[in-house]
Amino acid sequence: MGTVANDLPVVDLLVVAAMLALVTVAGHLLGRRATSAQSFFTAEGGLPWWAVSASLYATVLSAVSFISLPTSVFRDGGNLTFLQIVFGLALGKIITAVVFVRPYYESRTIETVYDYLTVRISALVSRWVMGLQVVLLLALNSIVVVSAALVLDTLTGISLPVSCLVIVSFAALWSWMGGLSTVVWTDVMLFGVFVAGAAFSTGMTYLASDVTLVQAFTFLDEKAKLTLIDLSLDPAKTYTLWTGLLTGTLLGLIPVTSQSGMQRIRACRSLRDARYAFIFSVVLYITPMLLLVVGLGLSLYYGVNGVPAELAERLLTHPDQAFPYFIVHEIPVGISGVLVAAVFAAAISTLDSRLTELADITVRNVYRPYIRPGATDAHYLRSARICILLWAAVFGVLSIAMTEMNGQSLIDLTIMVNNTLGGPILGAFFLARYGIGSTYAVAAGAAISIGATLYFYTTGISHYWWFPVSVLIMLAAGRIMNRGPLDRIGTVTP
Helix, strand or coil: CCECCCCEEEHHHHHHHHHHHHHHHHHHCCCCCCHHHHHHHHEEEEEHHHHHHHHHHHHHHCCCCCCCCHHHHHHHCCCCCCHHHHHHHHHHHHHHHHCCCCHHCCCCCCCHHHHHHHHEEEEEHHHHHHHHHHHHHHHHHHHHHHHHHHHHHHCCCHHHHHHHHHHHHHHHHHHHHHHHHHHHHHHHHHHHHHHHHHHHHHHHHHHCCCCCHHHHHHHHCCCCCCCCCCCCCCCCCCCCCCCCCCCHHHHHHHHHHHHHHHHHHHHEHHHHHHHHHHCCCCCHHHHHHHHHHHHHHHHHHHHHHHCHHHHHHHHHHHHCHHHHHHHHHHHCHHHHHHHHHHHHHHHHHHHHHHHHCCCCCCHHHHHHHHHHCCCCCHHHHHHHHHHHHHHHHHHHHHHHCCCCCCHHHHHHHHHHHHHHHHHHHHHHHHHHHCCCCCCCHHHHHHHHHHHHHHHHHHHHHCCCHHHHHHHHHHHHHHHHHHHCCCCCCCCCCC
């Protein structure tokens, strides 16, 4: 049989191509035809809550997760303690449903999260947060694209620039076709591909080990791979119960800081459905749990059969190569194509949402009020599609430029940027939600929290502590400077 690049059989490549083609056609057929900018960005509030829920989760999936989560168990000293972060992420979705969904859904006089900040705090804070968010979206999602390309290079041998262009092109196509409606339906299907890939991987790693369940559990327990809870108070440790409850929960609230989150809330048919979308997404965290089980399977398989010399050499410099190696060398032809497709799915489902989000804030918060006010809705719809293509071009250039960096540097950069700036941004939205924010409070809180983060970086305190400390500093600054009563509702009224 012919092969492509890194011994990827042609049939696997055909599986990937068929998946991309099928999702494109199905997304076009299921997505509502956008007739206005409003329908392009919110699907006219006509999407079922379960589809929005799957899209919410698909948006935060990444190809890095597909590889790094199994690695967190397989590596020396690795175990299941990342589940503590997963529990926190799930709790964050429930808090979002209770605290933020109603204000966002019922504030019909505003269109974006930055309008919300303008009304609830000030235009200056809104512009500052929007500028910061755009920089974060560009940096973090370009890193996500390159990280996916690195994984695909390992799995298929497809060059990094080509992988980047394929991911960006499909994300742009799906966003351009029908806006949020098409993005949500393609996310649903991509999520299905990702779950199928994780489930296949879970089964294959266990079956390839050829041991009984009792033998498997005994072996993994002896290797201390089944540890779930770490009660340590050591601030240098990453995965503990305390970082899970604090950082994981706050990270689960990240959608409230993005226009992507408001788009999905407004896309639901009712306030109740919008809450269901976030609450049901808790169930979808079965996916990272499956990937952690894949890590157990890798530990079992290579523990029983031994680590091949080629893989052992790779692991010395690239500790995340165990799962890609297993996919290429141990998974049957056809099924390995599903797993490669899952990597594409994770990358594209993240980027298409970001393209729609960036087009939304560009048109509604920049182009319409400052460059072309008073134009027809048809003009703004065309502008939205043009913005998607322009932002896609930016992502393409940035991601290809970043291919010179190695994978670990990309992951470290993602963590550093997100945990340094993400806390002040989320803190600003909490201040807006409860009506205790001001320009001075946000400025003071942000300056102190960024300074604290830089201090933590130099002292070796785990990056999982940076985020909650930043948010707490922002909340303290807001409360100290505003002693008034808290707004329990948080809705913007006419």
